[in-house]
Amino acid sequence: MFDQQKYINSFIKDNYRTIKLRIRNDDKLLINKINNVGNINKYILNLIKKDIIENRVYNYINNEIEIDFELSITMEDLINKAEEADILDDYGLYMNLADAIDSQGKKEASQHIITETEWRILTRRYCL
Numbered sequence: 001m002f003d004q005q006k007y008i009n010s011f012i013k014d015n016y017r018t019i020k021l022r023i024r025n026d027d028k029l030l031i032n033k034i035n036n037v038g039n040i041n042k043y044i045l046n047l048i049k050k051d052i053i054e055n056r057v058y059n060y061i062n063n064e065i066e067i068d069f070e071l072s073i074t075m076e077d078l079i080n081k082a083e084e085a086d087i088l089d090d091y092g093l094y095m096n097l098a099d100a101i102d103s104q105g106k107k108e109a110s111q112h113i114i115t116e117t118e119w120r121i122l123t124r125r126y127c128l
Helices: 004-015 028-036 039-053 073-087 091-110 116-125
Strands: none
Touching: 073 091, 091 116
């Protein structure tokens, strides 16, 4: 017979990492904040991701070049994935994504979604 609870427990064990959080009972400020948050997991994960983004250090991306123009959803997705691969120091994935950014930029420049100058800025920031 199928044991649903065993299956769920096994799935969680294989796909998630559980972290315990201890807060002193006398830390009223933190306890009050946690009690007023709807989804504590989502809240903590968003704080950690925000910290990663604000304090990121790149391995391959030229962080001196800023992207100060509007991007398509496709380009934004490629850039987010490239930045994540860079932070994780996954050189192979980063290079594939940098190449995809270049190709997408060329396509968007030819369709006048971005200018050729903006495409060059993208390729200088996400260099191959």
